[in-house]
Amino acid sequence: MEFKVKDISLAKQGRLNIEWAENHMPVMMELRKRYAKSKPLKGLKIAGCLHVTKETAVLVETLKMCGAQVAWSGCNPLSTQDDVAAALAKAGIPIFAWRGNHKEYYWCIEQVLKIKPHITVDDGADLVFTIHKKHRELIPDIIGGCEETATGMVRIRAMAAEGKLSYPIISVSDAQTKFEFDSTWGTGQSTVDGILRATNLLLAGKKVVIGGFGHVASGIAKRMKGMGAHVTVCEVDPVKALKAAMEGFNVSSMDEASKFGDLFVTATGCKHVITTKHIRNMKNGAIVANSGHFNVEIDVAGLEKLAKKKRTIRKDNVEYTLPNGKKIYLLAEGRLVNISAAEGHPSSVMDMSFANQFLSVLRLAKSKNLEPKVYEISREQDNLIAGLKLKSMGMKFDNLTKEQEKYLCSWEEGT
């Protein structure tokens, strides 16, 4: 077996971390228990290109326990946990991933594709694209693929629209049990976590300005409020802004809020939510962070130009002195503060996302000869995962009686 990781001696710590993840991924453990014996993936080869973290390791090993032959690479040059990669290598997985593999990123993907996969598992669609562009010889044997992210699905749907998608893809990204949970509760908590690690700031009583009130930003707003902060929401969508107001948040424009905020966090998916104009407005000592996907939400380039002095105060915390003498603190270079300064999504949130991946792989394994188009997660799969999660939390839910089902079909919800 071949692999390439940073340091195989890290395997022991990696194994501990994987076990910790297993402890907090009860849905995955339950699915593993249900399927491992019957080996439903026996004879199938799966290529994966997805952040190599302790949670991903749980997915990889579950696929293997179900009979699949798996090869894996990371989907981002910086996100690999080297100890986890080592543990997977030691466990016999052909893995090609290390933190900082900017140069050999595509080389790793090539190694993974040598497995001649029946199924691809992607986060960002790099496997799908590489296969479509460079390895079309693999397509005839491919049953289908799964894609984790909205970003990847945009690209895949564009291909499908142009008639260029050559094998079926299940859009894991659209599972309710994925985006309604990791975005709001995962990012909400880990953003608070990252900001505390970078600043040790007392949040109670602080004026915190949140750019956006979508799935991610509203989660951050709720958690900040939960820590005692006085939260102001800035939105471009008046309906979302009004929802924020009804939920008890102050609502303002960034032009106004930039004057009174102690801490700013953006999570809009848009660019330049905080401009140099806003930065000039800020109070001395204001702290600025981003928890949106790309590092474009704060005009960091503009800030760099504007500032007359720059120095690192603590880890992930850089002080910029403006020409007017005010000091502004930028966390994690304006990149995802929850991943850069903390640990990103907790295991118990990834539990549901990866259960969607695993069940989608099973679905592909069972249903060969699918048309090459995009498939949605079924309502049943979402319900199964949510139900298992509730059970693992010791919580019960009700089932419709036949009488109730009949009632719901014959009547619709009223005024």
Added chain:
Amino acid sequence: MEFKVKDISLAKQGRLNIEWAENHMPVMMELRKRYAKSKPLKGLKIAGCLHVTKETAVLVETLKMCGAQVAWSGCNPLSTQDDVAAALAKAGIPIFAWRGNHKEYYWCIEQVLKIKPHITVDDGADLVFTIHKKHRELIPDIIGGCEETATGMVRIRAMAAEGKLSYPIISVSDAQTKFEFDSTWGTGQSTVDGILRATNLLLAGKKVVIGGFGHVASGIAKRMKGMGAHVTVCEVDPVKALKAAMEGFNVSSMDEASKFGDLFVTATGCKHVITTKHIRNMKNGAIVANSGHFNVEIDVAGLEKLAKKKRTIRKDNVEYTLPNGKKIYLLAEGRLVNISAAEGHPSSVMDMSFANQFLSVLRLAKSKNLEPKVYEISREQDNLIAGLKLKSMGMKFDNLTKEQEKYLCSWEEGT
């Protein structure tokens, strides 16, 4: 002019109530200001069949100020506010409505249709149906209609699907600025209000069980929590149940929750959420209420049969003694407790719903010769209304720059 109301001498109190509503309907007042001068509805006749309340009066008089000739009836035999009806009559509106008009309900509708309307405004689609069934001679002159409720839209969409809809209908019911606000925040608050009026119960520390976690029920859950109650949510949809758990609510089955709840409130849209089995489980002194549309959510008939004794304790609060000696208290006969025991949606929520009605009437007035099908509320209309509401609350929001708009078109939200 003709009208029929209970007591014209109530007009003065009715006018006071209409003024109070105007004070809390700033969006309607702003639209009135914008449009009243140019009389965009001049020459148009509008027939309305919609709860005659102080808020509806603001809509009716706005239509009139914009040049329309209006005739109006109630859409429910019990919902008319007689003082408001008197005030409208005194103001020269041909109005046919009084509380308790079970017998002459359809006679009232007939009177209203004598106006030969160009536009119909419905809440439950009774005008649409009467016209389609009995007064097809009116159809050629009709530009279109607006429908307020989900229930009405179900009926209308069914007609459209069968090719039997003979004039265009705008579905006001689907406006985000309607259902996301009156359901959650309007019903949430008024349910607490109704329960307090019927019981004077201290909610802090009480175990409150909410049947459902949809738009209505989640609003009730939040408000109960806001009053210090310990809230348990019972759901049949595991995804919604999991959301409730993530928001900090206890989640259980009704079989379990029926054993420990102090107060039960249903709002599911389904029937028999609380059965006699659950009622038998309940603690002595448990209080049961419903805030869902129909009075089927609690098995009241079953309770009536089960109980060996029944007596009224206070207004909207009836004590049932079970064979086992336990006493259970049913509020408002299991009908909508927020309307029966309190006053239903506050004016400032109806402000947005009726702004949708008004703007939809304007849209019909402008765009003649529409195909006879169902039309949705536009995103722009929702944004306009939300924007005006925010402004009236003294809250600002941001606008996308051209650069940002371009960015959003070229990229989609990431992972």
Added chain:
Amino acid sequence: MEFKVKDISLAKQGRLNIEWAENHMPVMMELRKRYAKSKPLKGLKIAGCLHVTKETAVLVETLKMCGAQVAWSGCNPLSTQDDVAAALAKAGIPIFAWRGNHKEYYWCIEQVLKIKPHITVDDGADLVFTIHKKHRELIPDIIGGCEETATGMVRIRAMAAEGKLSYPIISVSDAQTKFEFDSTWGTGQSTVDGILRATNLLLAGKKVVIGGFGHVASGIAKRMKGMGAHVTVCEVDPVKALKAAMEGFNVSSMDEASKFGDLFVTATGCKHVITTKHIRNMKNGAIVANSGHFNVEIDVAGLEKLAKKKRTIRKDNVEYTLPNGKKIYLLAEGRLVNISAAEGHPSSVMDMSFANQFLSVLRLAKSKNLEPKVYEISREQDNLIAGLKLKSMGMKFDNLTKEQEKYLCSWEEGT
């Protein structure tokens, strides 16, 4: 037996209300169960002067069940619930109370004193004062008295300080299980209740300004926040103001807040928290209410002078038109909005206050020959009541082990 009530035929409704109160006073019911059989008050005569409400009736009947002979009058000309008074009369209690007995208020007290009490139960100390001033002949037979209110205790403590207190008084007012619960949670909820009944205002998204952040005002602030309001606290005590800020409330001066508030509620114990200067600052449509003890917190006299027009809009809701044309709405004449427009403290809060009264009467009955001074509620009594309340709510608490008790004696809580 003699009595004087408004209408004895109301007894049936009064009895229903007393039963409803019993259902929500589990601590009183438990104490009744524990003591009724052994008749520990046998042979004792008790005179009471305390608001005649359904909750008081539970206290009165408990005293009677424990063997006491009881006579009762109201302690406020306006607070008597006439149906409850009738039910007590019918049950054989010599009661002298009706709503509106301004003129014969002291006559009623004289009737009650004819019983020649061994123990007095007061709310405002009127029995204590009448006895000390006019009926000193009763003093030799009096074992002691209980006083419910802070106001009454101020007067009694002043007497004690001057050496003029002639019999012992237990200060029920200082029980933790009284003032920490009825002030914060009782008034907090009933203030929201009263304001909703008087206005039907949607609280979500509204700017609510609270005058004060003491026990009462902080309870109102929390409940308003729980209803989705954006709460601003105005305080004269900077430590309390800072606490409010740390708990997530906006903090401002009344000079500033008077400009942006939609709704103002005072509960400070001070006068002129809202002056005519503040009223002039207010937005058109602002609503003003008070939940502090006396109607001096809002300068109502000043408002009356300032306004050029005044009219009643709804029950408990009066519109004042200022010279500048703005309209301001005053609820319940600036008197306690929670009692005037709603029903005051819920039964389950009075449960604890009256358990303190009852146990204090028992304590007096047992321990004769007490010195004539003020006695505090014991920590044990507070613990007993809190423990019974928790049990009735189905909640458990821990007990210190001997080892833990020893530890706590030898060490004090650290940094």
Added chain:
Amino acid sequence: MEFKVKDISLAKQGRLNIEWAENHMPVMMELRKRYAKSKPLKGLKIAGCLHVTKETAVLVETLKMCGAQVAWSGCNPLSTQDDVAAALAKAGIPIFAWRGNHKEYYWCIEQVLKIKPHITVDDGADLVFTIHKKHRELIPDIIGGCEETATGMVRIRAMAAEGKLSYPIISVSDAQTKFEFDSTWGTGQSTVDGILRATNLLLAGKKVVIGGFGHVASGIAKRMKGMGAHVTVCEVDPVKALKAAMEGFNVSSMDEASKFGDLFVTATGCKHVITTKHIRNMKNGAIVANSGHFNVEIDVAGLEKLAKKKRTIRKDNVEYTLPNGKKIYLLAEGRLVNISAAEGHPSSVMDMSFANQFLSVLRLAKSKNLEPKVYEISREQDNLIAGLKLKSMGMKFDNLTKEQEKYLCSWEEGT
């Protein structure tokens, strides 16, 4: 000048950290501005024995700027931040402190006393005790001392009670602006912070059991709730337990709660809140932490004996395998998780505690010849500090008018 620190080359990083603290200690900065020019401490020598952290450095340098000559040592062998110590040394402060100075702890104190202090600043009273026991020759020149902690004050009050206190001590520990803020909000936040760093656990939806509901524990409970956790409170004091219930927390015994909790946090000041009996009850995977002062709240010794296997999973996170196979995770060895796994109180909370220290030193400097007893913080000092803090947060508060002051003197708060 003499000093002893770990590594003087760390001074640069230490200075950055001190500056970061200054940015978040606006009250101290304001006091520095007010007093630095007039040098009110000129000619005075101050000995300090208090955790050497970035916040303490701000206090030390403020004392120096006000004219004092200062010498300093740490008050705990493990709490010194070596970079801060280096920065202070470089700035010319005779400082004797390094992380891990178990052996030379008292030697350091001896060095500091060589300054022959006029004023002592203590955290735990080690200076006071050393002087009283070994250096009584210093007493005649000592004006007085300040003590930061409750623990220290217990010892000092015991001395005073026995007539053995030889110089006056101001009890900074009892300032409202100290204990009401750092206990509740400082520890509340930093406990969440520490647990997240040690576990990366998703708190939303988790069952978190809090041992205690005093100042510290109630703060933790609120913050856990704010993160979406389902919080259960275990208390031995039924009044506190009832308060918790009224604030919306579930209340139970540890015997019960130990069966369902996912995460346990103790903060009671008592010992063995969690015993091996409770640990045996726990679910597999349960996590246990302490945020009370001493590491006795969890029976760690019992757990060590009970467990058949033990291994470190991550920093501050140790897995114990019980004989029944269940795994329990203990954070930070059962020591203060907020300090061990995170950074303890944020600067902006220490701002108020140290402002109390500073103003108490000034008070001693001004008022010589004080009797040797314990002095309380004045209400005025608390108000001054709270007022400055509010101002720094951009928040206003009201002032009593003369009319209001008069009213408050003549009347007391009512019922």
